[in-house]
Amino acid sequence: MYRIVIVGGGIAGLAAAWELVSSAPDVEVTILEQTDRVGGKLRREEVGGHLVDVGAEAMLALRPEARHLIEEIGAGADLVTPATVAASVYSYGALHPMPPRSMMGIPQQPGDAAGILSDAEVARLAAPEPLPPLESDASVGDYVAAVLGDAVVDRLVEPLLGGVYAGQARKLSLAATMPQLYARAVAGEPPVAYGTQKHEATSPGPKPPPATPDSEKLSAQSPSPFIGLRGGVGRLPEIVADAVRERGVQIRIGVTVRGIAPQPAGGWGVGGGGG
Incomplete structure (x- = not known):
């Protein structure tokens, strides 16, 4: 004993x-x-x-x-999943809706960030910088800035991630705070495969890894990035x-x-x- x-x-x-x-x-x-x-x-x-x-x-x-x-x-x-009014970001002198279905601020479609980002920044977001597979942990801000541009960090990731963790995105661990994104980085994949969804669905070649039970449950029951307790x-x-x-x-x-x-x-x- x-x-x-x-x-x-x-x-x-x-x-x-x-x-x-x-x-x-x-x-x-x-x-x-x-x-x-x-x-x-x-x-x-x-x-x-x-x-x-x-x-x-x-x-x-x-x-x-x-x-x-x-x-x-x-x-x-x-x-429970919190039900709230839509969040907004103040950028370029006006309030803009937070892009829908974003992953801690990273939009699922580049055009969703129009207004929050300038046209040039949206174009930069739409063309992720290819990086070699990540060999060790990095800060969220440094990694996202390298792949998608500084503006995505400053105007989208920082307001969300910094608020959640009461810290700065460039000082927060990618592996600890955004494990899904870290897994993609280790595999050498961009945060979001912009413009490749239809091609991937119809073209031959390796298929993406199947969703885990956790990810399936999360997408089905909790579209919000947050959950609460009754x-x-x-x-x-x-x-x-x-x-x-x-x-x-x-x-x-x-x-x-x-x-x-x-x-x-x-x-x-x-x-x-x-x-």
Whole structure:
């Protein structure tokens, strides 16, 4: 029997507990959380008699980890796609609709970016620069700029990706934030195959790789790049906490961990204070 202590009851600690009890049900897991509740940055507060998110409000549908966790604990029916008014981008002195079905700002058709981009920038977008297969990770901004031009990064990718990750596109990992685009880059393929769809459908030769179940489910159920949870994303740590408690995990709140030290008899000891 192993005893495992997880320091911190945010969503990372809760997800780690779930993975442990799912893969090794004979382990004894305890979560120690310093504050008066689990969840960390994901939480809800009452506003006007309603519980609303005061942390993250949505999750990226392109990243499957959170969706898989929700489905594994039996709450898949509570996944929802946000319904919002169309987003706009202010460019060249006017508001323009965000191109439909864009991949984190990269349009599916070059003409969809007209107005946001100048005619010359649209033409640059329509002619992706061929690059050799990517051998290691790169920043989203640097890669997209090299292939599609700086304007696509500055006026389309940056407003979306930078807002989601609260960072700059030229400092964000392509592999971590846009895994689908990273996979195409590693294969030496452009972000979008402009003008080749009909040709690919009728011409002989290698076919593109089949869609994975995840990608099929995403395209069928979640056209939005975001997904949410009924009741708010702040509900996620609450339902994961309930799920791990059912598997025997102990969650102790109000406990501050001040040190971790090896023990003479083996293992590690956790020192702190509180409950």
